[in-house]
Structure formats: structure tokens, C-alpha cells
Amino acid sequence: MIAGFALSFTAAALLSPRLVPSQGLARRLSVPAPATFDGAPVARLPSALDIRRLVPLSDPAGSTRWAAVERTVVARREPTVHSAPVGVLPARTPDGTTNIVVADRGAGSGGRRWVQVSLAVLPNDTTGWVPRSALGGWSFVNTRLVINRARLTAILWRAGRVIFRARVGIGAAGTPTPAGTFYVRDRLSGFTNPMYGPLAFGTNARSPMLTDWPGGGVVGIHGTDQPNLIPGRISHGCVRLTNAAILRLGSLMPIGTPVRIE
Amino acid sequence: MTGGGVRSLRLDDFDVDGAVRDTFEAMQHHTRSGFLRQTAGAGLAALGAAAVWPSEASAAASSDVTILNFALSLEYLQASFYTEAERIGALHGALKQQADVVGMHERAHVKAFKQLLGSKAIKEPKFDFHGVTESANTFRSTAVAFEDLATAAYKGQAPMITSRSYLAGALAVHSVEARHAAWIRRLAGFLPAAKAFDEPLNAHEVVNLVNSTHFVTLRDPETSARTSPHFTG
Numbered sequence: 001m002i003a004g005f006a007l008s009f010t011a012a013a014l015l016s017p018r019l020v021p022s023q024g025l026a027r028r029l030s031v032p033a034p035a036t037f038d039g040a041p042v043a044r045l046p047s048a049l050d051i052r053r054l055v056p057l058s059d060p061a062g063s064t065r066w067a068a069v070e071r072t073v074v075a076r077r078e079p080t081v082h083s084a085p086v087g088v089l090p091a092r093t094p095d096g097t098t099n100i101v102v103a104d105r106g107a108g109s110g111g112r113r114w115v116q117v118s119l120a121v122l123p124n125d126t127t128g129w130v131p132r133s134a135l136g137g138w139s140f141v142n143t144r145l146v147i148n149r150a151r152l153t154a155i156l157w158r159a160g161r162v163i164f165r166a167r168v169g170i171g172a173a174g175t176p177t178p179a180g181t182f183y184v185r186d187r188l189s190g191f192t193n194p195m196y197g198p199l200a201f202g203t204n205a206r207s208p209m210l211t212d213w214p215g216g217g218v219v220g221i222h223g224t225d226q227p228n229l230i231p232g233r234i235s236h237g238c239v240r241l242t243n244a245a246i247l248r249l250g251s252l253m254p255i256g257t258p259v260r261i262e
Numbered sequence: 263m264t265g266g267g268v269r270s271l272r273l274d275d276f277d278v279d280g281a282v283r284d285t286f287e288a289m290q291h292h293t294r295s296g297f298l299r300q301t302a303g304a305g306l307a308a309l310g311a312a313a314v315w316p317s318e319a320s321a322a323a324s325s326d327v328t329i330l331n332f333a334l335s336l337e338y339l340q341a342s343f344y345t346e347a348e349r350i351g352a353l354h355g356a357l358k359q360q361a362d363v364v365g366m367h368e369r370a371h372v373k374a375f376k377q378l379l380g381s382k383a384i385k386e387p388k389f390d391f392h393g394v395t396e397s398a399n400t401f402r403s404t405a406v407a408f409e410d411l412a413t414a415a416y417k418g419q420a421p422m423i424t425s426r427s428y429l430a431g432a433l434a435v436h437s438v439e440a441r442h443a444a445w446i447r448r449l450a451g452f453l454p455a456a457k458a459f460d461e462p463l464n465a466h467e468v469v470n471l472v473n474s475t476h477f478v479t480l481r482d483p484e485t486s487a488r489t490s491p492h493f494t495g
Contacts, residue, residue, distance in 0.1 A: 043430035048377035054366035060349045068483035094492045098483035106352070106396050113393045137390030137479055140349050175494070190488030200491040207494045215492030222493065236494040255485045 058159060059142065066183065066256035067115075068136040069099040075128025079107040079114030086128040087121040094215030095202060097186040101135065102256060120204035120218070122211065124180040141254050145184070145221075147239055147261040149177060152231035154221075154241065156253055164252050167231035169224065169240035175209050177219065177237050182259045184221070187250070197223015197243045199250045203259055207237035221259070222246060326428050329419045331384045332465055333432065334375040336412050338386045339472065341368035343408060347395040357398055357449055361405070364442050371435055378431070388479040402450045409443035411463070411471060418462035 072091045076083040093099050101117035104127060108114070113132035118125065143158045149170050156164035171177035182205040189199050200222035207217035213236075221239040223246040224230065230242055239261075241249065344365030347353055353361050376383045394400040416436035423429040444454035463471075472478065 043426040045434055046374075046378055046427050046431045049374045049431050049434060051370045051374055054363075054370055056362065056366060057345065057348055061351055063349050065349065068485075095487060095489055097485050097487050100483060100485060106350075108397060113396055132393040132396070136483065137388060137392075138346055138350070138395075140346075185485065187486045188489055188491045189486070191490035193490050195495055196491050196493070200493060202491065202493060210494050213492070213494050218491075218493050220491055220493030220495075222491065222495075238493050238495050255483075 062159070063140040063142045064102055064144070064183075064256060064258050065138045065140050066100050066102045067138050069101060069134060070136050071134050073130050073134040075117065075119055075130050077128065079109045079116070079129040081110070083129070086126060087119045089117070089119060089128070089130055089134070093120075093186055093202060094218060095186060095188060097188075097202070100183075100185045100256060101130070102183040102258065103138075106132070118181070118183065118204060120185075120206060120216075122206050122208055124178045124182070124205055124208070139256055141256045141258075143253055143257045145253060145257055145259045147177070147259065149179070149261065152233075154239065154245075154249070156249065156257075158252070164249055166241050166245040166249070169230045169232050169234045171207075171235050171237040172233050175207065175236045177235070177239060177261060178205055178208060179261050180205060182219075182261065184253060184255055184257045184259060187255060189250075194225035196220070197225065197241075197246055199223055199243075199246045201250075201253070205259070205261065210236060221249075326423055326425050327379065327382050329423055329432075330375055330379055330428065331382070332419065332468075333416065333435070334372065334379065334384060335387075336415055336468070336472075337368055337371040337375055339389065339477065340408050340412060341365065341372045342386075342389045343391060343395065343404065343477075344368055346389075346391060347401050350395055352396050353398055353401060357402060360445055360449060361401070364405075364409075364445070367438060367442070371438075374431075374435075378428075388482060389477050390479045391477055402446065405446045406443070406450050406452065409439060409446055411468060412439040413443050413460065414463040415465070415468045417460065418464045418468070420462075 069089055069091045073089050074085045075087045075089050077086050078084075089101065090099055099120075101115075104116040104118065106113060106115050107129070114129045115132050115135060116127055116129050118127050143156060143163075146155045146157070147153075147168065147170070148155070152168055152170065154164070154166050154168045155162055182203045184201045185204055186202040187199070188196075188202065191200075200220050202218055202220050205219035207213065207219055210217040217237070219237050219239070221241070223243040224240045226234075227242045230240060234240070344361050347361045348358075348365050372386075391404075394404045413436065416432055416439060420429060420432055420436065423432055440460075447456075448454045
């Protein structure tokens, strides 16, 4: 194969008036000679294009994808319009932000694409299938937050490395922080209620006890005006951090980050 | 323009000095409107097949920065497309290999153009590929369309580049896009090189074809707000 290539290349070179600027040879082979040949050097590539090493994605399978919910839609048990509803996926959160979902997996059915997502309904960890067309474009994160209720810690991982660690306050015995796999779906700030500190993240986790709470009992991750209670089992279900810690977490944790509460 | 949070890619996004727009306005009334309507209706397969149309803007003047930003916008589009496909993981075998390798190339192109343009580089828009990265069939047909489009777009701009060095750079990318096109065409069951001569697309045609896909979105989701939480506390 190499020999064949070399032969072809040699033949091409013989036919090329630029490589062999012999007028006599060109005439014999009926190849039109160039009008002029000034011997100008080949233009150099801009140095910005001198990229020698191609960089693959780091751990593409380890990223989590999320998308905005573009229209309120019924989530179903199976990826088909004939399947039983398991809940409604609203386009807005109780706090008025755009609702998002993290995708577990996708499927095609009846010519439509479907996506299995975690819902913000009780019982926690309920999943349902929604049409792909109800969602916006995908965004990707490579972070994950782990809340350990026994150790009262929050640890943020990015690409397999710990980048944040803090002690936390979690739900009291009568209003426990629910265990499960959730995700961060919004980020609130600029409010005056000191109880939440300077920054609050909303999740799709719901308190199984405070179902009549405004907004349905959404479990958040936020600061506090009682830092002396951290660490401890002192909240209504939310995860509380000191204000310094929540601000630091706010600079590291993007929307869509999976949250495992164990 | 379309509603629902989706907007078209605009010439203003990269035509910082209006040179490309001026060129279009000076064009003869030989519009492609009928052709473009047909393309938009027929979807992405038609987009790929349509990426061979004679350029009318090739003789017009345009700044190299405008052209490089135009190229960067196409590279953003392609890099996002392949990166998303790789992350979603719906591709296997030869198609996955193509997506992974071409994705690395397109990200390198983005990096190179951004470095070349420095502070004049346009920002990356948001993309919504509407699920075409989530199955092998839709990925394949869209990739054919993108690579044919990019190849024709570079060909359309090359004669207008004034810097010899930039022209060399554009041609270095153009031939790679052509190789990508041949690769994915073969995987899609098309002739890798169907014609003896390829024809260019001008910037206006390229923008209209990209717009017909609605892959460029208007804004980020409103996931941040200055409001008091309703959390349980």
C-alpha cells in the first residue's frame, strides 16, 4: 500500500508543473504550464493554529446533563403517551425560577424521543418519562455534592477530586432531611430573610413531613443566622451551612449538580 | 427570529463592522428564498445536500476579523455538537470514533480562532440541538449537514481573506473539514466525494441554513433569582 502510494505520488509529481517546472516535460504530457512561477515561499500558518496535541474530553461519561423545562408536561411511568402519569413537571419552580431536570437516560418510542428524569414530588426519588421536546438544550456539569447525615458533612467533588468540605446542620428528628439522589435546580440571593443567610440553593428534594409548607416543602441548601447550631440536627429539613461556607460553595457549585443525601 | 426563547443566529453576532451585511445589501436580487424555505421545511438532511450553492459574495470586500469570527461561529456550533454527542454517549463503534476525533478537531479549531482573534472573538452562543445528538441516525445526518456546510462556508470566505497567513490558516481548516465531510458521508452511506467540483456558500446562505435548524438559543434558563426562598429552612 505504501509502495502504491509512493508510485502515485511520484506520478502526480511528474505531472505537476509546480513541482517540476520543466516546460518541455509539461508540453509532452499536455499539462498547461503556469503563466509565471515566482518561487514565492509557502505562507506560514498563524502561530495560533500550531496546536500539536488534541485534547480528549476528560471523563465524558462522568458528567451529568440537565436541561430547562420549556413547558409544563405530564411525566409518565413508561416512555409512551399511553403510559400512566406519575406526576406533573412544571416549567417553573415554586420560587419562580426556570425549572430544570437532570436526565437519567433516554429512549425512543413511536418516533419520539423521551427522557427519564427525577421529579420534585413525594415520595422522593420518583422518576418519570417526559418528551424530549418539552426540554431545552443540554448543559453538563462534572460536580457532585454529598451530604452525609451521620457525619454532618457536605463534600463537593469535581472531576473526581474533593474541592469543598464543610460541616452542616441537617433536619431535626421530627423534620428529617430526606435521603436520596437529587440535584441543585436554582440559586437564590438578594433576599432579606436572615434565616437563609446570603445565598440559598434549591433542590428537587421534598420534605415528607412539611408538605403544607409554602412551595410544598422544598429542601434547600443555604446559610444561616444561627451559625452556633452548626454542626447539628437542627433544621426543618434543609441543609444549613455557615454563611462563609455557603458563599464558598456558591463559587464552586453550578446549577444541575447532583446531590446525594446519605 | 422565533419565539419561545429561541432566536436566530444573526449576522451582527460576528459582523462587527457591518462588512458582511453591506455585502449582502449590495448583492443582486438573485435571492435564495425559495430554496431556503424548502430547506427549512425538509430538515437537516436537506441542509447537508444544500451545502453546495454558488457564492455571490465572494468578490465583495470584508475584514479578516469578520471572516474569522464567522468561522469561529461555525466552529462553536460544530464543537458543541460533537462534545454533546460524546457526553451523552449514544454513539458506538465507527460513528463514536468519528465523533470523538472530529470533536477534538473542532475544539482545537475553536481554541485556535479564539487565540487568533483575542479580545475581538465573539462569545459562544448557547445551543439546543433538539435531541439530534441522542441517537445514531439523527447524529449522522446532522453531522453530514454540518461538515458539508462548513466545507462550503470556508470555500465561500477564502477568496475574501486579505492576509496571506490567515488564508493559509483558513485553508488548513477547510481541508480538514472536507476530510470530516468525507468521513461522515462514508459512514452515512453517501459517496465521500460525490462531485468533481465543490461549490461555495456565502455567509448569508450559511446563516440562513443554520437558522433553519433553530439550534442557536436566545438565553440561559433563569435558574438564578433575587428572591426569598420558600425552602423549609
